[in-house]
Structure formats: structure tokens, C-alpha cells
Amino acid sequence: MYSQTTISVTRGAVHSPVGPADLAPALKDLFSGQIVETFAVGEALFWEGDQAGQILEVLEGALRVYKILPDGRRAIMGFIYPGDVLGVSVQDRYLFTAEAITAVKVRRFSRGRFFSQVNESPALRPQLFALLCDEMSAAQDQIMLLGRKSAEERVVSFLLAIHRKCAAPGNEIELPMTRLDMADYLGLTIETVSRMMTSLVRRGLIHSTGRHSVALRKLSALRQISGSDEIEADGQPLPARRAVWPN
Amino acid sequence: MYSQTTISVTRGAVHSPVGPADLAPALKDLFSGQIVETFAVGEALFWEGDQAGQILEVLEGALRVYKILPDGRRAIMGFIYPGDVLGVSVQDRYLFTAEAITAVKVRRFSRGRFFSQVNESPALRPQLFALLCDEMSAAQDQIMLLGRKSAEERVVSFLLAIHRKCAAPGNEIELPMTRLDMADYLGLTIETVSRMMTSLVRRGLIHSTGRHSVALRKLSALRQISGSDEIEADGQPLPARRAVWPN
DNA sequence: CGTCACTTTGAAAGCTTTCAATAGGAGTGG
DNA sequence: CCACTCCTATTGAAAGCTTTCAAAGTGACG
Numbered sequence: 275m276y277s278q279t280t281i282s283v284t285r286g287a288v289h290s291p292v293g294p295a296d297l298a299p300a301l302k303d304l305f306s307g308q309i310v311e312t313f314a315v316g317e318a319l320f321w322e323g324d325q326a327g328q329i330l331e332v333l334e335g336a337l338r339v340y341k342i343l344p345d346g347r348r349a350i351m352g353f354i355y356p357g358d359v360l361g362v363s364v365q366d367r368y369l370f371t372a373e374a375i376t377a378v379k380v381r382r383f384s385r386g387r388f389f390s391q392v393n394e395s396p397a398l399r400p401q402l403f404a405l406l407c408d409e410m411s412a413a414q415d416q417i418m419l420l421g422r423k424s425a426e427e428r429v430v431s432f433l434l435a436i437h438r439k440c441a442a443p444g445n446e447i448e449l450p451m452t453r454l455d456m457a458d459y460l461g462l463t464i465e466t467v468s469r470m471m472t473s474l475v476r477r478g479l480i481h482s483t484g485r486h487s488v489a490l491r492k493l494s495a496l497r498q499i500s501g502s503d504e505i506e507a508d509g510q511p512l513p514a515r516r517a518v519w520p521n
Numbered sequence: 522m523y524s525q526t527t528i529s530v531t532r533g534a535v536h537s538p539v540g541p542a543d544l545a546p547a548l549k550d551l552f553s554g555q556i557v558e559t560f561a562v563g564e565a566l567f568w569e570g571d572q573a574g575q576i577l578e579v580l581e582g583a584l585r586v587y588k589i590l591p592d593g594r595r596a597i598m599g600f601i602y603p604g605d606v607l608g609v610s611v612q613d614r615y616l617f618t619a620e621a622i623t624a625v626k627v628r629r630f631s632r633g634r635f636f637s638q639v640n641e642s643p644a645l646r647p648q649l650f651a652l653l654c655d656e657m658s659a660a661q662d663q664i665m666l667l668g669r670k671s672a673e674e675r676v677v678s679f680l681l682a683i684h685r686k687c688a689a690p691g692n693e694i695e696l697p698m699t700r701l702d703m704a705d706y707l708g709l710t711i712e713t714v715s716r717m718m719t720s721l722v723r724r725g726l727i728h729s730t731g732r733h734s735v736a737l738r739k740l741s742a743l744r745q746i747s748g749s750d751e752i753e754a755d756g757q758p759l760p761a762r763r764a765v766w767p768n
Numbered sequence: 769c770g771t772c773a774c775t776t777t778g779a780a781a782g783c784t785t786t787c788a789a790t791a792g793g794a795g796t797g798g
Numbered sequence: 799c800c801a802c803t804c805c806t807a808t809t810g811a812a813a814g815c816t817t818t819c820a821a822a823g824t825g826a827c828g
Contacts, residue, residue, distance in 0.1 A: 343669060343670075351664060416664055417664060712807090716808080
């Protein structure tokens with residue numbers, strides 16, 4: 275349908291976590307012919323409310339995506355890393371602003387073409403669906419975190435989430451964003467985030483290895499603090515809870 | 522619009538926000554041949570972590586969908602009303618538990634069949650996508666609410682959201698859920714919700730018309746309190762904000 | 769090496785929660 | 799039909815956690 279032939283020349287490169295079978299086309303292959311664009315620190319890739327014309331694949335750097343209330347309060351909806359695709363789950367206009375935390379390299383692709391290609395390809399459609407489901411699942415975890423977790427649990431959950439995404443030797447993780455970013459992501463203030471980090475360091479649970487990196491020292495203790503994980507007291511999986519709630 | 526005549530009796534048919542063209546097949550038509558099932562108050566339609574085998578269309582009643590943390594804290598992800606479709610945006614297992622708040626009537630449809638039908642139909646695919654985008658948008662609004670709004674703003678935002686969904690004459694809205702449900706949805710306690718409601722009544726912004734219904738008296742004041750709406754001071758739309766955030 | 773921005777720390781204030789008790793309603797049974 | 803009971807909602811007071819306000823500390827960068 276589209277005479278665009280460049281698209282399956284290179285495979286989705288090294289990072290394709292949602293790895294399809296070797297010969298099947300991957301969602302990210304769509305971007306492979308596109309020009310690489312660069313954004314400087316603090317630059318916006320697009321603004322909330324902008325006509326959503328493009329989908330972007332992030333190659334390098336980190337972004338924050340956020341919404342702001344009329345009075346200026348900001349909520350960061352998430353952080354975007356290399357390998358992530360941005361601007362998919364919107365209809366007409368972007369739901370949030372996307373801004374470069376560090377220098378960023380991306381490839382753009384027209385949304386219209388993106389969707390017609392996906393629409394044509396029975397192999398691509400499930401991948402798009404999976405992408406949306408993952409986004410939804412992450413959003414729900416965030417709702418749980420914001421609605422029901424304490425400041426400490428939020429910070430620890432955040433560190434563990436980063437760790438899950440980008441584990442490095444020695445359980446060291448990078449935190450490219452500022453404390454303000456973390457605060458606006460976790461529904462806290464900058465001071466509270468700072469205090470929680472300090473407290474974790476003091477207790478030996480984490481170790482600061484620079485302003486934008488920490489090493490997680492006691493993973494299992496952290497997991498317990500995070501509030502999300504079962505405490506496997508005796509090693510055997512806990513029975514499924516069938517809580518019954520009033521009315 | 523719907524060849525199914527029974528559902529238009531309730532408000533189910535009235536609001537079809539994603540209304541397709543009159544002759545085009547609609548996503549919900551898939552359910553029209555299915556048997557109607559009933560669930561009693563408090564009964565679970567499915568549990569978080571269950572194999573996701575079914576998609577459900579709600580015909581009558583209201584549900585809550587929630588996740589719980591290992592220690593029992595509950596976060597309600599949303600309330601489901603007639604016309605809504607449940608269990609779409611999951612891959613393998615349900616991400617949350619769905620429970621009947623009132624007596625509920627639903628029609629089930631096999632997920633496998635649902636997706637192969639949608640997969641076959643170029644007309645249905647955009648509808649599914651639109652559904653997922655709406656879910657995503659709602660989740661992000663909730664993240665904004667939980668992360669950055671005060672208790673009063675949360676309660677007012679909630680009332681206005683219900684009002685938007687099910688406006689009734691006299692701006693009266695139904696609140697089938699308990700205060701505990703509202704609290705677990707808004708990231709508050711039952712007492713705080715109660716206090717905020719009382720305060721709104723005392724100030725004449727809302728009027729209690731029964732335990733599970735209130736009338737919104739001063740919509741514009743409420744909108745202003747909610748924190749989400751622009752204050753149209755002089756009637757002309759405000760210029761788009763291009764806030765610039767540090768680093 | 770100085771400046772600026774970000775981060776940490778301290779103290780007080782504030783908002784929401786917790787604990788406790790009362791009030792209100794719905795449903796049941798006499 | 800009314801009384802009783804149980805569950806939900808409201809209200810009050812104290813406690814607690816997070817925020818706010820303020821100031822000092824630290825690090826990146828020109």
C-alpha cells in the first residue's frame with residue numbers, strides 16, 4: 275500500500291524487548307529509515323494539546339512527559355527511555371508534554387502512516403496492542419502508588435522500577451532526572467524526596483554514587499519497603515487472596 | 522442505532538460517545554447475541570490475576586475495579602457503568618478485580634473471539650484503539666488528581682466527572698458507591714470524603730438528595746474548585762501556556 | 769575560581785489520617 | 799407497621815506525615 279521500502283532494511287536494532295520471531299516485522303522497524311533528530315536538554319519534543327502528528331522512537335537520552343494544571347502544578351506521567359515509543363496512545367492531540375531531560379535522539383514517524391502500516395499488518399497489530407496494554411498497566415501501578423503508598427514506599431518503588439528497567443552491575447541505577455522531576459512523578463515535594471533518599475542511605479539500603487546515580491544495597495529489604503511485593507516468608511508462594519469487601 | 526432493543530431502555534444506549542456511523546458495525550454489536558448474566562451486589566465478576574478469558578459489556582448496574590496491595594490497602598481504578606466494556610486492555614491476566622456495586626447485568630464475550638473479530642474488521646479496529654486511548658486518558662487524569670490535587674479538589678473533580686458521564690435534570694447525580702469506595706478511588710479516607718462533602722453542602726455548592734445522590738448547585742464554582750478547569754475570566758479562551766521548566 | 773542551580777537539612781505549619789463516638793438508614797422480623 | 803439491628807456515614811479531637819518556609823551545602827559549568 276505504501277511504497278515506502280526502507281522500512282524493513284534494518285531490524286529494530288539491539289533493543290527490542292517485545293521481541294518478535296526473528297523474521298516477523300517489528301513495530302520499531304517502521305522507524306528504521308527515518309532521520310535521527312536531536313533535542314537539547316530542556317527542549318520540548320511536543321506540547322500537551324498539540325495536534326498529534328508524529329510518533330517518536332527514542333534512541334538515546336531520557337524524557338519526562340507531564341501534564342500541568344491551570345495553576346501550574348505539574349504531574350509527571352512517566353519517564354521515557356531509549357527503546358520506548360512515544361505518542362502512540364492518543365487520538366487527536368497529545369495528552370502531555372514531552373521534554374528532554376538529557377540530550378535526546380529520536381526518530382519520527384507520521385502517525386497517519388504509522389497506523390495505516392499497522393493496520394495493514396496482522397503481525398504489527400498485536401504488538402501495538404501489547405504496547406498499549408503495557409502503558410495501561412504502568413498507569414495503574416502509578417495510580418496505586420499515588421493513591422495508597424507513603425512517601426517512603428513511593429521513592430523505593432520508583433528506585434526499584436528503574437532498577438527493573440535498567441539494571442546495571444552492582445545494582446547501580448542512573449537517575450537522569452532532577453529531584454523535582456522525581457517529586458512531580460511521585461506526588462511529593464522535592465524536600466520529601468530528598469529526605470527519603472537520605473534516610474535510605476543512612477540505613478544502608480542504598481548508597482549514593484553520584485548526584486544522578488545510586489546503588490541499591492539491599493534489594494529484598496527495598497522490595498519489602500516498596501509495599502508492592504509479597505513477603506515470601508517461607509519461600510512458598512502465598513495463596514491467592516480472595517478478599518471480600520463490604521457491600 | 523443498535524439493533525438490540527433491550528439495552529436502550531436504560532441509559533446504556535443514550536451515551537455512545539464513540540458513536541460510529543449509523544450503518545457501520547460497532548464494537549458493542551459483538552455482544553448482542555450473548556446471554557445476559559446477572560451479578561448480585563458485592564459479587565466479583567473476575568479477580569485480579571485471573572486468566573483473562575472474557576470481555577464484558579455492562580448493561581445495567583455499576584461496578585468498581587480495584588487492585589490491592591499485599592497488606593490489604595485498596596486502590597479503586599475506576600467505576601464502570603452501563604455501556605462500558607470491561608477487560609479489554611489486558612494481555613493475559615486481568616489487572617484488577619471487578620466487583621458489583623449494585624446488581625449488575627452483563628454480556629460476556631470470549632476475548633479470543635473478540636480480538637479475532639476486531640482483527641478481521643477494519644471498521645472495528647479504530648474503535649478498539651479509541652477505547653484504549655480513552656482509558657489511557659482517564660488514567661492520566663486520575664494520576665494528575667492523585668498526585669497533585671487536594672482532598673477537596675479530588676472530591677469535586679469526582680462529582681463533576683460523574684456529572685459529565687450521567688447528567689440528570691437538576692444536575693442531580695447518582696453515587697451508587699459507598700464513601701469507602703469513593704475514598705479508595707480518590708486516595709483519601711472515608712472520613713475525609715465525608716468532611717469534604719459536608720463542607721460542600723454547607724457552602725451551598727451541592728445539595729444532598731439522598732444517601733446515594735446529590736445535586737450540583739453551582740457548577741461553575743465547582744469547576745473552579747476542581748482545579749482542572751481554566752477560569753474564563755473574560756470569556757475569551759486563555760492563550761496556550763508554554764511553561765518552561767528548569768533543566 | 770566564581771556563579772548559578774540543584775540538593776540537603778531544619779523547624780514550624782498544615783492537611784489528612786487515625787481513633788473514637790454518635791448519628792442516620794436500610795432491611796428484617798415480630 | 800413498627801421496633802430492632804447492623805452497617806454506613808458523620809463529626810470531633812488528637813496525632814502524624816508531608817509540606818512549606820528558610821537557609822546552608824554541594825556540584826556543574828563557564
